[in-house]
Amino acid sequence: MKKMMSLLCAALCAATSLVACTPKPVSAQPVAEEFIEDFQSRNSEGLAALVDEPDAATAAIDSTFSGLQAEGVDIQLYDVNQQESIATAKYTMNWELPRDRTLSYDTEMTLTKKGSQWQVRWLPSLIHPSLGAHQALQLRSIPAERASVVSSDGVELMAPGLSYRVVVDKEGIADVRPLAAKVSGIIDKEHAADDSVSQVDAGDLAKNLEDTDGSYSVGVYNEKQIEPMRAELEAIPGVRVNEEPALITKEAGLAPDILSRVRSIVSDDTEGAAGWSVAVVNDNGAALSDVEYHKPAPAPAVRIGLDYNVQ
Incomplete structure (x- = not known):
């Protein structure tokens, strides 16, 4: 009996010793936490040491910060599920975007064990x-529809529409005088057909161009005015026509002086509040889908104390 008890005690001690000597599995959580810290601080060197494809990972993270115009990101790790040689870490991303906007969502990373070390799979x-391969996030503004003036x-x-600004870019132009003469000639030719198009003196334009660095605005025209001369103007190297949102008078010749003053006074009141979205874009910048969307809020019509019938 004593011999049997001795054998049982010896077996129990051996089993206890074996359990005590079995090494504890290496946790993947510290690597996941370190990756998150390096992501938040944009520590490229730290990230490179943790990820299996460091160049692709750091490039994508930099592209995300840039595309979102992000002012920062806070990442909260809330779960790590670990198997023998693979682990999944789940976390919440909270991006700080311009103008006090935020973008929040849940996602996860996969970690694999290489030898005795854990590594993040890119x-x-x-x-x-x-996000899929060769895709990125991009913050986009959604303009609000402008209000009418009634x-x-x-x-x-007046209703929302477009005006057309003729602009001269001086870069690469050695002598502005021939260019000024061409632009002036085209605009003056249209003035002869439509006296609402203001003439442009070639000498004055040349002097203004010489005194200006970068770009110079020659004038702003409506659709009817720009249409006959746009192709000729844009054929001149250094000249472009920009389309710009504007309030367009619905009826030509109706109280032009009064409506011109009204336009300058109420312009800000007609703009409304722009919306914004975060889009998934491809390498060419084309939007594939929206992961966040906030629609714009158009402004209500602006009513002025002018009687149409009287005018």
């Missing part, structure tokens, strides 16, 4: 779950 989804008796006087 996948675009560790930045956002909707008379006191409810007639629409």
